[in-house]
Amino acid sequence: MAQRGGSVESHIRVGGEHGPLIPPGQADLLISFDLLEALRYSHYLKQGGKMVVNRRIVLPTSVYTQKIAVPSEDEIIAALKKYQTCLLDADRIATEAGSPLSQNVVMLGAAAGAMPLEAASLLEAVQRLVPKKTIEINVKAFEAGQATGRTC
Secondary structure, three states: OOOOOOOOOOOOOOOOOOOOOOOOOOOEEEEOOHHHHHHHHHHHHHEEEEEEEEEOOOHHHHOOOOOOOOOHHHHHHHHOOOEEEEEOOOOHHHHHHOOHHHHHHHHHHHHHHOOOOOOHHHHHHHHHHOOOHHHHHHHHHHHHHHHHHOOO
16 A cells, blocks of 8 residues: 555554553554654554654645645644654664664654663564575664664
């Protein structure tokens, strides 16, 4: 869907005995790869929840086909300020780590401090799951994201 301008939404629960979907107002953490998606799904966050957001705007196809007005970056960021929001340039950080394709790992690193999992366990999983030739890049991406997340 995302490759065709659609929205991709995933819910992840850690622990407890609940259904797979998180009801609006109950999420502890929201990770968004662009500002518009963060704004669109911000209602899922509970009071005191945290948002980790890539400072990028990806315009959906509907903006062009239906001539829909899009808020500016400043307007979106202002609307997100009511949440505990960590804004980062995952594109730049990933490129500096060695590959723009590691943006997802940058975001994971930035969100690691807000998860009920050990950052070392997350990094170990990344190292096991990425192709061997990209381990070094992904470790750098995770650590750079984690460093950025600590400053938010």
